[in-house]
Every structure is written in C-alpha cells, then in structure tokens.
Amino acid sequence: MSEVLVLVDHVAGAVRKPTLELLALAKRLGEPAAVFIGSAEHAGEATAKLAAYGAEKIYVVDDAEIRGFLVVPKVEALQQIAAQANPAAILLVSSAEGKEIAARLAIRLESGLITDAVDIAKDGTTTQSVFAGSYTVAAKVTRGIPIITVKPNSATPVETAGAGTVEQFAVTISDAAKTAQIVAAQPRQATGRPELTEAAIVVSGGRGTGGDFAPIEALADALGAAVGASRAAVDSGWMPHSYQVGQTGKVVSPQLYVANGISGAIQHRAGMQTSKTIVAVNKDEEAPIFELVDFGVVGDLHTVLPAATEQINQRKG
Amino acid sequence: MNIVVCVKHVPDATGDRRFEADNTVDRVGVDGLLSELDEYAVEQALQLKEKREGEDITVTALTVGPEKAVDAVRKALQMGADQGVHVIDDAVAGSDYLGTSLVLAKAVDKIAAEQGPVDLVLLGMASTDASGGVVPAMVAERLGLPQVTLASVVETQGDQVRIKRDGDTATEVIGGTMPLVLSVTDQSGEARYPSFKGIMAAKKKPLETYTLADLGVDAGEVGLGASWTEVVETAERPPRTAGEIVKDEDGSGASALTEFLASKKFI
Numbered sequence: 089m090s091e092v093l094v095l096v097d098h099v100a101g102a103v104r105k106p107t108l109e110l111l112a113l114a115k116r117l118g119e120p121a122a123v124f125i126g127s128a129e130h131a132g133e134a135t136a137k138l139a140a141y142g143a144e145k146i147y148v149v150d151d152a153e154i155r156g157f158l159v160v161p162k163v164e165a166l167q168q169i170a171a172q173a174n175p176a177a178i179l180l181v182s183s184a185e186g187k188e189i190a191a192r193l194a195i196r197l198e199s200g201l202i203t204d205a206v207d208i209a210k211d212g213t214t215t216q217s218v219f220a221g222s223y224t225v226a227a228k229v230t231r232g233i234p235i236i237t238v239k240p241n242s243a244t245p246v247e248t249a250g251a252g253t254v255e256q257f258a259v260t261i262s263d264a265a266k267t268a269q270i271v272a273a274q275p276r277q278a279t280g281r282p283e284l285t286e287a288a289i290v291v292s293g294g295r296g297t298g299g300d301f302a303p304i305e306a307l308a309d310a311l312g313a314a315v316g317a318s319r320a321a322v323d324s325g326w327m328p329h330s331y332q333v334g335q336t337g338k339v340v341s342p343q344l345y346v347a348n349g350i351s352g353a354i355q356h357r358a359g360m361q362t363s364k365t366i367v368a369v370n371k372d373e374e375a376p377i378f379e380l381v382d383f384g385v386v387g388d389l390h391t392v393l394p395a396a397t398e399q400i401n402q403r404k405g
Numbered sequence: 406m407n408i409v410v411c412v413k414h415v416p417d418a419t420g421d422r423r424f425e426a427d428n429t430v431d432r433v434g435v436d437g438l439l440s441e442l443d444e445y446a447v448e449q450a451l452q453l454k455e456k457r458e459g460e461d462i463t464v465t466a467l468t469v470g471p472e473k474a475v476d477a478v479r480k481a482l483q484m485g486a487d488q489g490v491h492v493i494d495d496a497v498a499g500s501d502y503l504g505t506s507l508v509l510a511k512a513v514d515k516i517a518a519e520q521g522p523v524d525l526v527l528l529g530m531a532s533t534d535a536s537g538g539v540v541p542a543m544v545a546e547r548l549g550l551p552q553v554t555l556a557s558v559v560e561t562q563g564d565q566v567r568i569k570r571d572g573d574t575a576t577e578v579i580g581g582t583m584p585l586v587l588s589v590t591d592q593s594g595e596a597r598y599p600s601f602k603g604i605m606a607a608k609k610k611p612l613e614t615y616t617l618a619d620l621g622v623d624a625g626e627v628g629l630g631a632s633w634t635e636v637v638e639t640a641e642r643p644p645r646t647a648g649e650i651v652k653d654e655d656g657s658g659a660s661a662l663t664e665f666l667a668s669k670k671f672i
C-alpha cells in the first residue's frame with residue numbers, strides 16, 4: 089500500500105488535534121505516514137502520539153537550520169520526502185500556513201490541489217462546502233499526487249496503534265527558501281479553554297453583548313466550550329482578532345454553536361454555517377441568524393445567559 | 406518602485422451565487438464587484454505610495470477575468486491606482502488556482518519587462534467567492550519570490566518589508582526583502598472610497614488589455630480543460646429546516662434553552 093503523507097501541525101512537539109483527524113482520513117487512502125518538522129528534542133513526544141493514532145511511519149525533519157523561516161523550507165522538505173516515498177496523497181491542515189505550503193507544493197509537484205475539504209472518500213473524492221455553506225462540491229484531483237487541505241473537525245481521530253517507524257530525514261534547503269523570516273513572535277496567552285477551531289462547542293458574542301463578554305465566557309465554561317466573537321465585537325476592541333469567527337476570521341464546525349447578540353451577516357455565517365447544531369439568543373426576532381438555528385431564544389442575552397448558565401451548573405451538580 | 410495589486414472581480418456575496426451547468430462559478434449572469442478583500446490591498450498600495458512621497462512609485466491594478474472584470478480595475482483606478490491591466494481571454498474561463506496564478510505571474514512578468522522590475526506584488530487575503538487564499542502563495546512560487554502574507558500592519562523602509570500577522574498560535578512580526586509577494590487582511594485599515602475627483606481622473610488613466618498570446622501563455626495551459634482538479638458534482642445544500650424559536654418571558658427562555666441543550670446531550 090502506498091504511503092499517504094500527513095504534515096504534522098504541532099506547537100513545540102504537542103500535536104494539535106486536526107493532525108490526528110488527518111491520520112484517520114489518511115488511513116482510508118493508504119498507509120498513514122506523518123511528517124514531523126521540528127526540533128529533535130520535541131520529536132519524541134510527537135512520535136508517540138502520532139503512532140498511537142495510526143501513523144505507520146514518521147519522517148522526522150530536524151529544523152535546527154530552518155527554524156524561524158516561513159513556509160518554503162517546509163515545502164522543500166515535503167517535496168524531497170514525496171520524491172522518495174511517491175505517496176498516494178499529501179494531506180495538510182487547512183490553516184493559513186497549511187494552505188500556503190500546499191499551494192507552493194502543488195506547483196513544484198505539478199499536482200492538483202484541493203483546499204478546505206470537509207471529507208475525503210476512499211477513492212480520493214473530496215467534499216467541500218462553498219458560498220458560505222450554501223453549496224457542497226464533490227471534487228477530485230486529476231493530475232499528479234493529490235494535495236488536499238482539510239478543515240479541522242472534519243473527521244474523528246481514531247486511536248489505533250500504527251508501527252510508528254521513525255525515519256530521520258535529512259533535507260537540503262535552498263538559500264532562496266530562507267528569505268521571509270519571523271522576526272518576533274508573541275505566543276497567544278493560554279485561556280484554559282479549548283482551541284476555537286478544534287472545540288466541540290463554541291459560544292460566541294457579538295455587538296449585542298455591548299462589550300460585556302462575562303455572560304458569554306461563563307456559559308462557555310459551563311459547557312466546556314471555546315469563546316468566539318463577531319467582527320463587530322472584534323472591531324470594537326472587545327475581543328482580540330484571534331476570536332473572530334467568519335469569512336475573515338476562523339471557520340469553525342463544532343457540534344454546537346451558540347450565537348449571542350449576533351445578527352447573522354453572510355460573512356459571519358461563512359464561518360459557522362456548517363456547525364451541526366446552531367442555537368441563537370437575540371432580542372430581535374427578525375434577526376437573520378434565526379433562519380439558521382435549531383433552537384432560538386428571542387430575549388436579552390444579559391438575562392437569558394446568566395440564568396441558563398446557573399441552571400446548567402446546577403444540573404452538572 | 407513598481408507595485409502590482411491583483412484585484413479580482415467576484416459575484417456579489419449578498420446576491421444569489423450559483424454554479425453553471427459545467428460546475429464552474431457563474432461569473433456572467435450575476436452582479437459582480439471588486440472583491441472587498443482586495444480593496445484592502447489597493448488601500449495598502451496607495452498608503453505605501455503616499456508615505457514614500459517623493460519616490461517614483463507606480464501602482465498597477467491587475468485583474469484576470471471576463472469582460473465585466475474590468476470594473477474591478479476601474480474601481481482600483483478610481484481609488485487612486487495609476488494604471489490598469491486586464492487579462493481577458495476566452496481560454497481562461499474555468500481556470501483553477503493553478504491556471505489563475507500562472508496568468509497573474511506571467512502578467513507581472515510582462516509589466517516588469519515593459520516598465521522595469523516589479524518590487525511588490527500585493528494581493529488580498531482571499532477571494533470572497535472562493536476563499537482559497539492560495540493564489541498569493543502560488544503567484545510567489547511561480548515568480549520565484551518570497552511571500553509575506555496575511556498582514557494586519559505593513560511597514561516598509563527602503564527594500565525592507567515588515568508586517569504584523571495574527572497567526573494561529575502567536576502574533577508574529579515577519580520580515581522580508583523586496584521583491585516579494587505581500588497579502589493583507591481586512592484588519593490592515595479601511596479602504597478609501599473613490600472621490601469625485603478620483604472617478605473623473607480614472608477615466609484618463611492608462612488601461613491595457615492583454616490576451617494569453619500577449620503573455621506567451623499557451624491556451625492549453627489554462628482553463629477548465631487544463632485544470633489539475635475536477636469538480637464531480639455541485640449540490641445546493643437543503644436549507645436548514647426551521648428550528649424551534651421561543652420568546653423569553655419571565656425567565657422561560659433560559660429554562661427552555663437549558664432543556665434543549667440537555668435533550669441534545671450537551672450538558
């Protein structure tokens with residue numbers, strides 16, 4: 089069986105959940121082979137996890153020489169591994185970086201690229217959701233090695249031990265790849281809540297919060313959810329941009345999305361419309377968000393949310 | 406300094422967007438406009454020019470698309486771009502990212518050949534219709550240039566470019582040296598509206614039309630037939646079935662909400 093390469097998305101060796109989802113999808117297409125690019129020091133932690141979720145093989149590329157450089161060194165690493173492995177497909181997470189790596193790789197490998205897939209079938213046919221979720225598209229790569237970026241939450245990680253055979257892979261990185269560089273980075277502060285794009289539940293607030301996100305955060309914590317925001321809330325300076333859900337923010341696809349004081353503009357919908365269950369609290373019964381919901385409350389979020397949060401906490405005992 | 410801004414003409418997101426029988430996006434039968442996200446790129450090009458007053462800077466707006474797409478270039482000219490280029494050719498229809506990026510890159514090459522090296526290629530963060538956000542990286546790859554993408558703040562000094570980016574796990578400062586490819590987000594600063602003066606001036610600005618032959622691109626390399634991916638099927642999603650909506654009266658809303666969440670096992 090051919091290998092299916094999965095580029096590992098990790099923070100200092102901690103493998104992020106969407107990578108485990110990719111491993112599950114890779115197994116449908118062939119033999120999952122993870123590509124870990126990072127310091128050798130962190131590789132141990134990552135390889136154990138990757139093997140536990142089905143990686144038969146793990147290519148470790150020590151990044152001592154390329155750390156801090158953007159995108160292109162990773163493209164060259166994948167290009168060289170692909171030349172050796174001749175994989176059946178290459179899967180990446182649909183993050184900004186994942187898509188950019190995939191874009192350059194597609195041209196180098198003369199291979200078709202499909203972005204933002206939400207599913208991949210055994211025969212490689214992908215499903216995408218387009219036009220703010222109003223259409224689904226089935227597509228296939230017709231040339232080269234299919235390169236597919238997959239949205240987080242598109243598959244369920246499966247704990248199934250793979251051989252996890254580690255191969256240290258030595259790459260040759262061109263000087264041209266070492267141009268754009270990270271000059272400084274400020275890691276996002278840990279909130280103790282799940283990652284927005286990975287969360288099973290997202291509780292969001294918009295302009296209707298009037299800037300007070302306490303009721304949103306309290307409900308989120310009662311449900312073990314991530315917190316999101318509309319652009320209006322971000323533009324008002326109430327929440328950082330990293331919380332924004334929508335066309336120009338994060339695209340989320342959780343089991344449950346709770347929109348509070350959010351009108352439901354098309355650009356916001358683009359980021360949440362594929363959520364499995366949608367709930368809204370809005371004081372305007374004409375708000376377009378109610379067209380999408382499975383359950384809606386017409387009311388003031390400042391009274392509805394605290395009361396509901398208290399009831400939920402009581403039920404949990 | 407030469408700046409090329411890539412602007413895309415897209416179907417209006419507030420109108421009905423649909424697919425043609427051949428599964429390509431209907432770009433003719435619907436109203437279109439300059440992608441809002443590309444207005445931010447035009448804005449940054451204009452600001453850069455204004456900040457570096459006294460330097461000889463030319464901003465060229467470039468679009469690839471059918472006849473109507475010229476409106477996207479016109480809008481950029483009205484905002485203040487100096488000249489426009491519209492690549493139009495029947496063979497381009499149905500191109501995927503690969504075809505589009507090839508044509509954009511070849512057009513940048515031609516602009517460079519005629520007017521001197523291009524220092525900066527500016528793009529939007531994503532098209533509002535496709536939302537791939539991969540064209541900037543592909544154009545960079547084709548031109549053999551580095552890319553700094555998704556900038557929320559752009560600063561330049563000489564040939565140095567520094568941007569701020571709200572990354573997935575960190576806020577980063579990224580540096581690069583021109584020539585390079587740069588994309589900007591909607592956080593980079595509101596785009597200006599064309600003034601009356603700008604609208605009048607735009608009418609006299611140079612606007613060139615290129616065909617694929619002008620760019621030395623073989624028609625077989627682009628378009629639906631040359632695509633490296635194939636859309637098998639498109640389907641309109643059934644509208645979500647209307648859910649239950651309750652009015653909050655005397656606290657009934659909160660209890661109903663809790664009940665609903667419990668019934669779905671979210672608690």
Ligand SMILES: Cc1cc2nc3c(=O)[nH]c(=O)nc-3n(C[C@H](O)[C@H](O)[C@H](O)COP(=O)(O)OP(=O)(O)OC[C@H]3O[C@@H](n4cnc5c(N)ncnc54)[C@H](O)[C@@H]3O)c2cc1C
Pocket residue numbers: 293294295296297317318319320321332333334335336337338348349350351352353354355356359369370371372375387388389390441442591
């Ligand atoms: C190019 C572009 C990209 C964009 N990208 C995004 C994006 O990524 N994400 C995004 O969200 N938006 C995006 N937008 C903006 C979008 O068009 C809307 O302006 C925005 O989503 C509105 O946010 P909102 O719903 O919070 O505010 P509003 O539309 O002002 O809605 C506020 C809602 O709160 C309700 N409300 C008020 N008070 C209360 C109360 N006490 N209790 C309950 N309800 C209350 C009101 O009835 C109203 O429905 C984009 C726009 C453009 C042009």
Ligand SMILES: Nc1ncnc2c1ncn2[C@@H]1O[C@H](COP(=O)(O)O)[C@@H](O)[C@H]1O
Pocket residue numbers: 411412413414440442443446467468469470505509527528529530531532533535536537538539540541
């Ligand atoms: N046909 C086109 N003509 C001009 N610019 C384009 C075209 N397609 C894409 N672009 C540019 O590439 C950016 C990203 O597009 P995309 O990768 O399609 O989301 C857009 O914001 C534009 O700046």
